Amino acid sequence: MSVWAxxxxxxxxxxPNGVPTRTWEQVLMSLIAMAIALVVALPIALVLGHxxxxxxxxxxxxxxxxxxPTLGVLIILASIPSIGVGxxxxxxxxxxxxxxxxxxxxxxxxxxxxxxxLDAGEGMGMSPAQRLARVEIPLxxxxxxxxxxxxxxxxxxxxxxxxLVGGGGLxxxxxxxxxxxxxxxxxxxxLLTALLAVLAEGALAxxxxxxxPAGLRSRQAQSHASIADAVG
Amino acid sequence: xxxxxxxxxxxxxxxWISWDYVTSHxxxxxxxxxxxxxxxxxxxxLALLVAFPxxxxxRRYRVxxxxxxxxxxxxxxxxxxxxxxxxxxxxGLSPLTVVLALALYALLVxxxxxxxxxxxxxxxxxxxxxxxxxxxxxxxxxxxVPLALPTIIAGIRIATVSTVGMVTIGALVGYGGFxxxxxxxxxxxxxxxxxxxxxxxxxxxAMILEVALHWVQLRSxxxxxxxxx
Numbered sequence: 001m002s003v004w005a006x007x008x009x010x011x012x013x014x015x016p017n018g019v020p021t022r023t024w025e026q027v028l029m030s031l032i033a034m035a036i037a038l039v040v041a042l043p044i045a046l047v048l049g050h051x052x053x054x055x056x057x058x059x060x061x062x063x064x065x066x067x068x069p070t071l072g073v074l075i076i077l078a079s080i081p082s083i084g085v086g087x088x089x090x091x092x093x094x095x096x097x098x099x100x101x102x103x104x105x106x107x108x109x110x111x112x113x114x115x116x117x118l119d120a121g122e123g124m125g126m127s128p129a130q131r132l133a134r135v136e137i138p139l140x141x142x143x144x145x146x147x148x149x150x151x152x153x154x155x156x157x158x159x160x161x162x163x164l165v166g167g168g169g170l171x172x173x174x175x176x177x178x179x180x181x182x183x184x185x186x187x188x189x190x191l192l193t194a195l196l197a198v199l200a201e202g203a204l205a206x207x208x209x210x211x212x213p214a215g216l217r218s219r220q221a222q223s224h225a226s227i228a229d230a231v232g
Numbered sequence: 233x234x235x236x237x238x239x240x241x242x243x244x245x246x247x248w249i250s251w252d253y254v255t256s257h258x259x260x261x262x263x264x265x266x267x268x269x270x271x272x273x274x275x276x277x278l279a280l281l282v283a284f285p286x287x288x289x290x291r292r293y294r295v296x297x298x299x300x301x302x303x304x305x306x307x308x309x310x311x312x313x314x315x316x317x318x319x320x321x322x323x324g325l326s327p328l329t330v331v332l333a334l335a336l337y338a339l340l341v342x343x344x345x346x347x348x349x350x351x352x353x354x355x356x357x358x359x360x361x362x363x364x365x366x367x368x369x370x371x372x373x374x375x376x377v378p379l380a381l382p383t384i385i386a387g388i389r390i391a392t393v394s395t396v397g398m399v400t401i402g403a404l405v406g407y408g409g410f411x412x413x414x415x416x417x418x419x420x421x422x423x424x425x426x427x428x429x430x431x432x433x434x435x436x437x438a439m440i441l442e443v444a445l446h447w448v449q450l451r452s453x454x455x456x457x458x459x460x461x
Contacts, residue, residue: 063393063442066390066393066394066397066438067393067396067397067435067438067439067442068397068431068434068435068438069396069397069398069399069400069410069411069414069431069434069435070397070400071400071401071403071408071411071414071415072400072410072411072414072427072430072431072434072435073431075414075415075417075418075427075431076427076428076431078418078422079418079422079424079427153309157309157310157311158311160311160313160314161311161313161401164404164415165418171311171313174313174314174317174404177317178317178404183321186317186320186321187317187318187321189314189317190313190314190315190317190318191314191318193310193311193313193314193317194310194311194314194315194318197309197310197311197314198306198309198310201306201309
């Protein structure tokens with residue numbers, strides 16, 4: 001069967017192994033993983049960035065994160081008896097890998113706020129809490145949101161590996177395809193996986209724009225996370 | 233082989249850390265390591281071979297910059313599982329499938345750093361070179377590239393470290409270096425020692441390459457040594 005025939009076959013668009021179900025599984029895994037990662041990373045990075053301490057931690061965590069193979073962590077988690085194979089192992093692995101970009105970007109965002117601006121806030125009679133909520137965090141938002149974008153796109157893409165440890169998601173087609181030596185299934189699954197990742201990137205780019213305070217939008221182009229990420 | 237008859241038993245019978253495993257499987261680990269290094273180096277070199285001329289080209293013809301960066305950005309977004317699977321029907325179960333997929337990933341980082349590095353050269357220095365009678369080729373190779381080298385090498389470093397991690401996905405088509413051991417350990421009854429050792433070896437390899445390339449990066453800018461920047 002050709003890939004096009006597979007993709008347009010209504011049978012592949014319904015039921016527990018249908019494209020909508022598998023897509024939703026992947027999106028849901030990603031959302032849960034992002035929620036966990038945000039809860040863990042944001043408070044720590046906001047505090048460290050506000051106090052401007054822990055630079056070493058914030059920069060090293062992303063280097064270490066890059067060095068650890070996702071497949072290894074995923075399979076280690078799935079091999080822990082109390083976690084076991086399936087979506088839980090995948091969600092935990094995704095959360096682990098979402099933490100470094102969130103931490104480094106949030107930290108960088110907070111640490112990049114001009115001290116003069118904070119002084120001006122104090123001069124206007126703002127309390128420390130007001131300065132944090134009305135000056136520091138809003139000014140750090142572009143980088144924080146860029147970090148959320150980078151992490152989410154990475155999580156949605158990586159969620160396709162869940163199928164390797166018995167989980168769901170669109171990677172299921174690819175892994176099953178390799179097991180069955182079914183080229184159509186492999187290519188159709190790979191195309192859908194790629195499409196979802198590209199769509200996620202587009203959606204998150206729109207989110208980044210919408211979530212950035214209007215006054216900071218012109219700076220956004222320069223402070224895009226992936227650019228800050230390279231050139232190291 | 234893992235302890236027989238144990239599915240997901242106590243950690244005592246199936247330890248995560250086992251020196252016994254390392255000593256009894258040294259050959260396997262070394263072979264996987266060799267494959268891992270080879271796949272990583274070929275992928276990054278291929279990326280560099282494509283990225284460098286591309287960087288020079290988009291700097292000369294600025295209109296190409298947007299499309300080229302967007303294309304490599306989209307390639308970078310595609311999950312490695314999908315990219316390897318899409319190349320598989322064409323190149324089969326071969327190292328080439330893995331190397332091409334990983335090179336396409338490394339491309340964005342290497343390309344962007346090369347462009348940023350070349351763009352970052354002080355125009356006054358280029359003016360001086362021109363004043364000395366250098367042609368475009370001379371300026372590129374004897375002025376711009378040497379000055380941009382630290383940034384280019386930084387890109388190679390970042391790409392290399394991420395490639396080390398992604399090589400493991402190549403296990404899907406039988407060429408994943410340590411990834412092959414990770415996956416087969418998983419399929420052989422959750423063989424903790426093999427999974428953990430191979431993962432750790434992968435991290436170690438990434439760290440060694442990171443430190444080595446960082447050293448090269450610093451050496452490539454002798455003028456900046458001793459300066460705090």
